[in-house]
Amino acid sequence: MYKRAQYQIITERLKESRHFLQVVLGPRQVGKTTVIKQVVNDLMF
Template sequence: MFQRTVLQDIITRISEPRKFIQVLVGPRQVGKTTLIKQFLKKTDITHYFVTADDLYAADNTWIRREWSNARLQLQQTGSKEIL
């Protein structure tokens, strides 16, 4: 599998102390999902992965639901953080 050159930047950034949400954005089909999946294979940090590829909702229902799901997973695993 092709490894994105920015992968090491992501690893370094996630290893730093965080006070804010980290967001990966970019145009369609540039490799954001590939990059994150490569990163998740290299980390032992608890993570919750979801995409908004097929999202057509005009309200905030989706983000509220996914935020709740991530918080629930954090509680269930007893982790200090979740990606």
């Protein structure tokens, strides 16, 4: 499965010891939901 460039950034930030809210912004149809689903799927398993 193709991993977007932002995937690595988001996973690194979520694994940090300080837990900040991560906000994903961008125009329509660029894959925001897709990258979040990939991150959640990989972090849960």
